[in-house]
Amino acid sequence: MxxxxxxxxxxxxxxxxxxxxxxxxxxxxxxxxxxxxxxxxxxxxxxxxxxxxxxxxxxxxxxxxxxxxxxxxxxxxxxxxxxxxxxxxxxxxxxxxxxxxxxxxxxxxxxxxxxxxxxxxxxxxxxxxxxxxxxxxxxxxxxxxxxxxxxxxxxxxxxxxxxxxxxxxxxxxxxxxxxxxxxxxxxxxxxxxxxxxxxxxxxxxxDGQVLNLVATESTETRKASVDLINDGTLLRESGQRTLAECKANAKVLVMQREHLVDPRQYKALANARELCPDNYEQLLLCPGIGSKTVRALALTSELVYGTEASWKDPxxxxxxxxxxxxxxxxxxxxxxxxxxxxxxxxxxxxxxxxxxxxxxxxxxxxxxxxxxx
Structure with a gap:
């Protein structure tokens, strides 16, 4: 621990x-x-x-x-x-x-x-x-x-x-x-x-400023992040497939204006996809996977699957x-x-x-x- x-x-x-x-x-x-x-x-x-x-x-x-x-x-x-x-x-x-x-x-x-x-x-x-x-x-x-x-x-x-x-x-x-x-x-x-x-x-x-992906509240985000690396085959069946399926009371995600994308992140994601990690521990150990990539996966998971990561300072x-x-x-x-x-x-x-x-x-x-x- x-x-x-x-x-x-x-x-x-x-x-x-x-x-x-x-x-x-x-x-x-x-x-x-x-x-x-x-x-x-x-x-x-x-x-x-x-x-x-x-x-x-x-x-x-x-x-x-x-x-x-x-x-x-x-x-x-x-x-x-x-x-x-x-x-x-x-x-x-x-x-x-x-x-x-x-x-x-x-x-x-x-x-x-x-x-x-x-x-x-x-x-x-x-x-x-x-x-x-x-x-x-x-x-x-x-x-x-x-x-x-x-x-x-x-x-x-x-x-x-x-x-x-x-x-x-x-x-x-x-x-x-x-x-x-x-x-x-x-x-x-x-x-x-x-x-x-x-x-x-x-x-x-x-609180509200720390992305805490090892919190219990981030469990679904961790699963979704691994799923994104593995081509989204694990959670796709239970996820929203079209905009028409979006509920009237769906939560709204407001994205920040700045998008600093490092080309090395694409290479790290490609390498991770080839390794096909089975869980979040394996994902973290993939070469090139760092804080920016982990953060991007968490935010993308929220956008695609509606998962919520914890922002609570431990x-x-x-x-x-x-x-x-x-x-x-x-x-x-x-x-x-x-x-x-x-x-x-x-x-x-x-x-x-x-x-x-x-x-x-x-x-x-x-x-x-x-x-x-």
Whole structure:
């Protein structure tokens, strides 16, 4: 299941080398303690929890209110963890490194005797859903797959939402922009394309502006999109065949004036038709099928078959634990402190010097809101 989103401000700059080395060692020690006491599955469950992830970044001494906490914590864990020692490994990363995810998965999975093809498919589907099936305005630029020696997995990925006036300027995108983090977990996952998440966290709810094709309300749109690719033979019998069949109270579809059609979309659709996908997951995995093509299929499905896609923003919580000013949702204090107690225990049990433990626990305490908020 997708277990949560977190919206963070974009910050420029890099993690100092001395801090990264420290984060790598601390992260590995805390992970080892969690795996030893609770098992590999529990670590994956925790890393897929937005608040635990944010708390871990704070304990590792990184700025918790920054987009860099995602890329840096994942990078530190990737270098610090191994299947041999911790039973957990990480593939992927930021920018160009994320493109190496499949090859890294194959290399690491073969070492553990796992089915690499299945894990590669998981990585591709999670990325495709959050970049194309849920169109919330964030473009993915970071993707990491955590997996255990038993084949269980979690995905942590992040997208960029640049200001409209930023253009292709990366610095302009950072100033005033935001990053949204997505968490996935294999445990409890029934479908990648039907309500795959358990929680979604963002600064604001943008209902009516987010095309959500993994919502239950979009089920018929998903079916119709696959049918359109397969020449419309599955639903044609039950659909409207002539204008005369249109009811007086039929819904009216108002199309936008702008029609930006990329010639590459035609090629992607032609390739998908040759592959004849049986379901929406297979459609998303077809080469060349991206957000524009998925959106076009959804709107065409509405026009041809009368299906309705969901435009409801899946965001439910501000950051990872609500907003302290109760906007858009109140802080989940019980959940916060329960998670904090868990990570405190992990720090205490980690093989670290006493001074390091005290400093880590102090940073965690500073991260938590006061009891009076």
């Amino acid at each position: 997708r277990t949560g989103f977190a919206d963070l401000p974009l910050h420029a700059g890099k993690c100092p080398p001395w801090l990264f080395v420290r984060m790598k060692r601390l992260g590995a020690a805390i992970t080892a303690a969690i795996v030893y006491e609770h098992g590999e599955k529990e670590f994956l469950r925790r890393i897929s929890n937005p608040f635990f992830f944010q708390s871990l970044g704070c304990v590792l001494a990184f700025d918790h209110h920054s987009s860099g906490v995602t890329t840096t914590v994942c990078g530190a864990l990737k270098e610090g963890l191994s299947l041999e020692e911790h039973g957990i490994t990480v593939a992927g990363g930021k920018g160009k490194t994320s493109r190496k995810t499949p090859s890294e998965i194959v290399e690491k999975a073969e070492f553990a005797g796992l089915e690499a093809d299945q894990l590669v498919r998981v990585s591709r589907l999670a990325a495709k859903v959050d970049s194309a099936a849920v169109q919330d305005g964030y473009q993915l630029y970071h993707h990491c797959l955590f997996f255990s020696s038993e084949g269980d997995w979690a995905v942590v990925q992040q997208g960029l939402n640049a200001p409209e006036n930023a253009g292709l300027d990366w610095l302009g995108a950072i100033i005033g922009g935001k990053a949204r983090r997505y968490h996935w977990l294999s445990d409890g996952l029934e479908s990648f394309v039907n309500e795959p998440h358990a929680a979604v966290c963002a600064d604001e709810n943008k 965001a439910k919580y501000s950051f990872s634990h609500g907003g302290k000013d109760r906007t858009p949702y109140p802080v989940d204090k019980p959940g916060m402190y329960k998670t904090a107690e868990f990570i405190e225990q992990a720090v205490e049990e980690a093989k670290l010097e006493k001074k390091e433990k005290l400093e880590a626990l102090r940073r965690l305490k500073d991260f938590l809101p006061s009891e009076t908020n």
